[in-house]
Amino acid sequence: MEQPLTLAAYFSGWAGSRPARLAIAATMEALASAAVELSDLLALGALAGPMGRLTGRKGDVDEQKEIDLVANNLLIDVLRKAPVAALASEEMEAPLLLDAKAPLLVAVDPLDGSSNIDANASIGTIFTVLPALEHNEEPSAFLQRGVNQLAGGFFLYGPQTVLVSTVGAGTQIFTLDRRSGTFLLTHPKVELPLRTSEYAVNDSNTRHWDDPVRTYIDDCRRGKEGPRGRDFNMRWTGSPVADFYRILSRGGIYLYPGDKRREFRNGRLRLIYEASPLAWVVEQAGGAASTGRERLLEVSPKSLHQRIPLIAGSRKEVEHAARLHDGLQIRGERSPLFSRRGLLRF
Numbered sequence: 602m603e604q605p606l607t608l609a610a611y612f613s614g615w616a617g618s619r620p621a622r623l624a625i626a627a628t629m630e631a632l633a634s635a636a637v638e639l640s641d642l643l644a645l646g647a648l649a650g651p652m653g654r655l656t657g658r659k660g661d662v663d664e665q666k667e668i669d670l671v672a673n674n675l676l677i678d679v680l681r682k683a684p685v686a687a688l689a690s691e692e693m694e695a696p697l698l699l700d701a702k703a704p705l706l707v708a709v710d711p712l713d714g715s716s717n718i719d720a721n722a723s724i725g726t727i728f729t730v731l732p733a734l735e736h737n738e739e740p741s742a743f744l745q746r747g748v749n750q751l752a753g754g755f756f757l758y759g760p761q762t763v764l765v766s767t768v769g770a771g772t773q774i775f776t777l778d779r780r781s782g783t784f785l786l787t788h789p790k791v792e793l794p795l796r797t798s799e800y801a802v803n804d805s806n807t808r809h810w811d812d813p814v815r816t817y818i819d820d821c822r823r824g825k826e827g828p829r830g831r832d833f834n835m836r837w838t839g840s841p842v843a844d845f846y847r848i849l850s851r852g853g854i855y856l857y858p859g860d861k862r863r864e865f866r867n868g869r870l871r872l873i874y875e876a877s878p879l880a881w882v883v884e885q886a887g888g889a890a891s892t893g894r895e896r897l898l899e900v901s902p903k904s905l906h907q908r909i910p911l912i913a914g915s916r917k918e919v920e921h922a923a924r925l926h927d928g929l930q931i932r933g934e935r936s937p938l939f940s941r942r943g944l945l946r947f
Contacts, residue, residue, distance in 0.1 A: 608633055608764070608775050608784035615768065624684040624704050625752050625768060628730055631683035632707075633764060633775075633784050635675050636726060636756040639712075640777060642671070643758050646721065665692065668718055672711035672726065680707055687737040689905055691871060696905070698738040705751070706731040708743055708874035713755070714840025723759035725842030728752075729878040740905040743873055747898030753878030755842045765791075765849060765882055772849065772886040793888040797852040797915040799834045801844040809860035813893065813925040817856075841870065845879055845913075849886055854914035854922070858893060868892075868910035872902050876911045889919040893926040 606614075612629055616622035642649055651667060673692040680688055681699055689696040689708040696706075707730055714724040730752035734742045754766030762777035764784055774788035800821055807815065824832035836853070838844050844855050859868045870876045880890030880897040890897045890913035897911060912922050 605785040605787055608786070611773070611775075611786050615770070621704065622768075625730060628680070628683045628685060628705055628707065629752060629766065631679045631685075632676070632726075632728055632756075635679040636758075636762065636764065637777065637782050637784075639672055639675055639726070640756075640758050640762040643668075643718075643724070664716065666712075666715050666718065669712050669715050673709075676709055676711055676726075683707075686733040687742065689740070689743045689874065691874060691906070694906075696738055696740060696743060701737065704733050706733050706737060706743060710871065710875050713842050713875065714838075717838070717840050722838060722840060723757055723843040723846075724840055725758055726756040727842060727875050727878055728754065728756075729874055729881075743905055744902040745873075746901055747877035747880060750877060750881055750898075753881045755845070755878065755882070757842045757846050759843065759846075763787075763846065765846060767882050767885040769885065772882045774849075791849050791882075791886040793849065793883065793886045793915050794852040795887075795915055796917045797848075797854055798831055799836060799848075799851070799853040800856065800918075801836050801838075801848065801853060802856040803837055803839075804835065806860055809862050809865070810858060811860065813922070813928075814856060814858045814860075817922050817925050841875065841879065845883070848888075848914045849882070852915045854912065854918040856912050856922070857910065858912065859910040865908075867908045869908060870911050872897075872900060872907045872909040873905065876909045880911070880913055883913045887916065888914050889916040891919055891923050893923060 609630055612626035616626040669692055673690050677688060684703040685699050685705050685707050686701060686703040687696045687698050687706055691710045707728060710727040712724055713727050717724055729750050731745050731749055732751060736742055752768045754764060757763050764775040766773055772791040773786060774791060775784035776787040778785050802818060820827050820829050821833040836847060847853060848855055857869050859866050876897055883890050892910045893912055900909060912919055
C-alpha cells in the first residue's frame with residue numbers, strides 16, 4: 602500500500618515557490634500542530650482536570666468553558682510563529698494583533714461543541730484564513746465575504762482526529778497518525794452526492810421555526826407518504842463539526858436556521874469563523890450552502906461575531922430548501938392531492 606502524503610508534503614506541493622501560498626501552507630502546518638496537542642489533551646478526559654468547568658458566558662446564550670480558553674491560548678501560541686497578522690476568535694471580543702507585517706488573518710472557533718466535552722462526544726476546531734488588510738487589529742479587517750477565504754476547514758476530535766480543509770482546489774481530509782503525530786492525506790477528493798435522505802437539525806426548536814423550515818422538515822418526516830416520496834433519517838449531535846463530517850462522508854443536509862426567538866433570529870452559528878469555512882468545504886466537495894435566501898459565501902459581514910442562518914449539504918436538498926424559502930412549491934405540494942402521490946419529486 603502506497604504511503605499517503607503528509608500534510609506538510611501536500612501543502613508544499615500545492616504551494617511550490619509562490620510566497621502567498623507558502624504563507625498559507627505554513628499557517629496550515631501551525632494550525633495542525635495545535636490540533637495534535639489539543640487532541641492529546643482532550644483524549645486524557647477527566648485525567649486532565651475539570652475541562653468542562655464553566656468559566657463565564659459569551660454574549661446572551663453561549664457558555665465559556667475551561668477547555669475553550671485552553672484551546673484559544675494554544676492557538677495564539679502557535680500562530681505567533683506563523684505568517685499571521687492578527688487572530689480573531691469566538692473567545693475574544695476583539696482581534697489580537699500578532700505580526701502587523703504578515704500577509705494573513707486567521708479567525709477561529711477554538712473548540713466548537715465544547716458543551717459535549719463531559720459527554721465524551723466529538724468536538725472540533727473551525728478556522729478560516731483570510732488576506733490581511735490595513736489596520737488588522739481592528740474587527741473591520743475581518744469583515745470579508747466567504748468568497749475571500751484563502752483556506753478554511755475544521756479539525757474533528759473523535760474516534761479519529763481528522764482535518765477537513767480546502768484551499769479552493771477541492772476538499773481534502775487528513776487523518777492524524779498518532780504513532781508519528783503527523784496528519785496524512787486519506788481522502789484526496791471528497792465528493793458529496795447530489796441528493797440525500799438524511800438531515801441534521803435540532804428538532805427541539807420546531808415550535809420556533811419559520812414556515813419554510815417547518816415545511817421542509819415536515820415533508821421529510823412524512824417520508825414515502827408525503828411529497829418527497831422517500832423516507833428520511835434524522836441525525837443530530839449538537840456539534841456542527843461532527844454533523845458536517847458525517848455529511849461529507851455520506852451525504853446529507855444540515856440546517857441551523859434563524860427562528861422566532863429574539864436571540865436566534867439570525868441563527869446560531871457565527872458567520873466569519875464558523876458558517877463560512879463550513880460552507881466552503883461543502884461547496885468544494887460539490888455541495889451547496891445557503892442562508893435560505895442567498896448563497897452564504899456571498900454575505901458581507903457587518904460585525905465580527907455576527908450570527909447567520911445556515912443550510913448546507915447535498916446540493917439538490919439545499920436547493921429544494923431554498924425554493925421553499927422563496928415561497929415556491931409550498932402551496933401546491935401541501936394539497937391533499939399530493940399527500941400520498943405527489944406529482945413533483947425531488
